[in-house]
Amino acid sequence: xxxxxxxxxxxxxxxxxxxxxxxxxxxxxxxxLGIILVVVFAAAAIFQLDLSDLVDSLMGLLxxxxxxxxxxxxxxxxxxxxxxRSDI
Numbered sequence: 001x002x003x004x005x006x007x008x009x010x011x012x013x014x015x016x017x018x019x020x021x022x023x024x025x026x027x028x029x030x031x032x033l034g035i036i037l038v039v040v041f042a043a044a045a046i047f048q049l050d051l052s053d054l055v056d057s058l059m060g061l062l063x064x065x066x067x068x069x070x071x072x073x074x075x076x077x078x079x080x081x082x083x084x085r086s087d088i
Contacts, residue, residue, distance in 0.1 A: 023075065026072060027076055030065070
């Protein structure tokens with residue numbers, strides 16, 4: 001067996017501080033929409049509102065929001081185009 005080469009130099013990059021225009025802040029729309037949806041359901045339960053006509057539209061909206069959340073998550077975590085790779 002060969003000995004492990006433990007003399008490798010690893011390049012460590014410091015993490016960049018998140019700016020005020022961070023793309024992940026755009027994801028805050030989903031908790032806001034969730035709170036609005038919970039308030040609508042609570043109002044329907046308290047005031048006995050009939051939401052049966054809205055169920056199909058609401059399910060379509062929730063599926064659309066789920067797909068949109070996945071797309072925005074990948075978009076927010078993707079590296080930015082302005083970054084330069086100086087280590088190449």
